Amino acid sequence: MLQSIRAYKTDLILFALMAIAVPAIPYLTAGNFRTGVLILFAMFGIALAIACINSAKLGFYIALATVITVRFFERIYQQEVPVGAVLDLMIFSAAIGTMMKKSRKTAGAINYFREPLFMILFMQFGFYLLESLNPMAPNKATLGIFFRILLRYLLFAILTTIALRTKKDIYFFFKFWIGLSTVSAFYGCYQEWFGLPSWEMALIMTTPEKLMTTMIGGHLRVNGTMSDPAVYGLMMAITSILLIILLTASNAVINLQRKVLIVISLLLHLLALGYSGTRTGYVMIPGGLLLFLLVTIHKRNTILAAMFLIFAGGAILFGPFYGNATINRVRTAFVGTEDASLNVREINRHSVQPFMHSHPFGGGLFTVGGEGRAYNPGHPLAGFPPDSNLVRVVLECGWVMLIIVLAVYYLQLRYCLANYFRFTDEKDKLLAISTASMVFAFVISTYAQESGGLMEMAVFMNALTGVIVRSKYL
Incomplete structure (x- = not known):
């Protein structure tokens, strides 16, 4: 009993x-x-x-x-x-x-203190601990929350390496993610086609700020099952890159029936991305696929996919479609040379360059943007809109931390490409180069907006970090 x-x-x-x-x-x-x-x-x-x-x-x-x-x-x-x-x-x-x-402690266990990628992540965590002593940011009231968030994402990357121990585990992870993301993409399309349900509209109308961030040119941006349209668009773009690369697989690896399902999922993701109104997401797809093209240019399917995507992109950018708000929004991401918001961002970034050069350890945590105004009022950076994850890093923690962050991205890409050339199975190679392309697209997004601080994006990218490290041992 x-x-x-x-x-x-x-x-x-x-x-x-x-x-x-x-x-x-x-x-x-x-x-x-x-x-x-x-x-x-x-x-x-x-x-x-x-x-x-x-x-x-x-x-x-x-x-x-x-x-x-x-x-x-x-x-x-x-x-x-x-x-x-x-x-x-x-x-x-x-x-x-x-x-x-x-x-x-079983076969395949990872020594995280000898693994270069995790070692630099630990270094990054330690540097943030030292930043808490920065005299330029005297208010330490929210440091507990900040370090809890850092520890959350670091543990999630480690948890990924524990949960995904075999190639079958990694295959299932990507299948699970595609299924989960497709459901969210479908709901985003539903929001656009049939309008937002009354309970969602009621939430948007609660404050002017929510309405302003959701409405562009009189058109509501969709957010699917996620927190806001910005992170929704970024996640749709990331998954679209994965789906496009999987379509280049041979029929022996992915049969025709599964490719039909992938095409349907891809169409839903691209439509959801367009409806989200996230221009950074539009740029992420060609940026991520550029890396894939450079590595696999010798393959016939890659060349065919590149030709089709160039034709489709040209049709969207230069085709006779002028009354569609979504297509017009996509065009501004590539041909909008007089974009007022982009010009303002560039002016702001140039204005703080002297501060960046003279403060190698930055102005301290919670000193930029709205957080700076709330927690460190009177700080030289309080209220300054970084509009970029990289700009926020260099302003709050200095160019020393920026070097560490870029080193993390470099190691992630290096691991992915090393895995790609080491693997012999076509499916493994496709997933390795897909991961590299998604990481590269994410790096692009960190320049355009604060994508690293968005919860959905941070969780997924730390899961990819765990996948990258685990793949090295398979």
């Missing part, structure tokens, strides 16, 4: 929680709907934490799915969820579960 209980203790705990939740939630909701919703999320949070402790792989996929879909449920219930705290709970629970298991 006791052995049976020990064998199924996780299932019994989950069943007990659900048994309590079924009568409790309706009772509490009858008096206060918000209280009922919070208790519902708490019950599911505890259940998910127990599941994550029991299985690092399950915790990894739950965290990945949560960060992409939780905003959708937020809008349904009109109740803000502390997504960061939920994500931390799952990641830390999976990490604790892994440390508790005796089987954690």
Whole structure:
């Protein structure tokens, strides 16, 4: 009897929680709907934490799915969820579960303190710790939150290497991601074709700021299941690169039926990207594919794909289509030489170059933009809009940190390309070059906007970091 209980203790705990939740939630909701919703999320949070402790792989996929879909449920219930705290709970629970298991030291284990990519990530974390002592940023009130976020993403990269131990695991990760992203892309298209549901419109209309960021030229930007149109467009662009590269595979690797599904998914992603109005995303696709083209130019399928994409891109940019707001928005990303916002950004960046040159360790954490105005008022950088992840890094932490960040990107690309030329299987080579192209596209996005600080993008890119390191050992 006791052995049976020990064998199924996780299932019994989950069943007990659900048994309590079924009568409790309706009772509490009858008096206060918000209280009922919070208790519902708490019950599911505890259940998910127990599941994550029991299985690092399950915790990894739950965290990945949560960060992409939780905003959708937020809008349904009109109740803000502390997504960061939920994500931390799952990641830390999976990490604790892994440390508790005796089987954690198995074949394929990675020595993270000797792995160059993780070593430089640890160096980056340590440098941020030193930045907390920067005298130019005296307010330390939010440093705990900042370092919790840093630790979250670092642990998620490590968790990825634990959850994905074999090539089959990595294959499933990409399939899972494509499926999850396709659902989000479809919902974004639904928002554009049939209009936003009343409960989403109500949320957008709550504050003028939300309406301003969602509306461009009288047209609402879609955000699918994600937090805002900007991160939604970036994620659609990243996945589009992966899908395009997979279409160049031979029929022996990906058969015709699966390619038809990939084409359908790609069309949904490209449409969702267009509807999001994220111009950076439009530039990311040709930028990422350029690296793929340079590495695989000797392949017939690559040349055919490049010819088709050039023709399609030329038709969109120069074709006789003038009444479509989405196409006009895409064109401004490539031929908008008189874009006022871009000119303002360039002027702003030139104005702070003397500060960059004279402050190798930057002005301190939380000193730029709205955070600087809120936490360090009176600082020379307070209120300055960086409009770029790289600009924010060099202003807050100096060009020393910028070198470290660029070294991380360099090692990621180096690992991917080394894996590509080392692998002999076509599927493995395609995934290696796809990862390199996605990382390169992400680097492009960090120049144009603050993509590194967006939760969905940060989670996915740290998952790719784990995939890159794990692939080195396969």
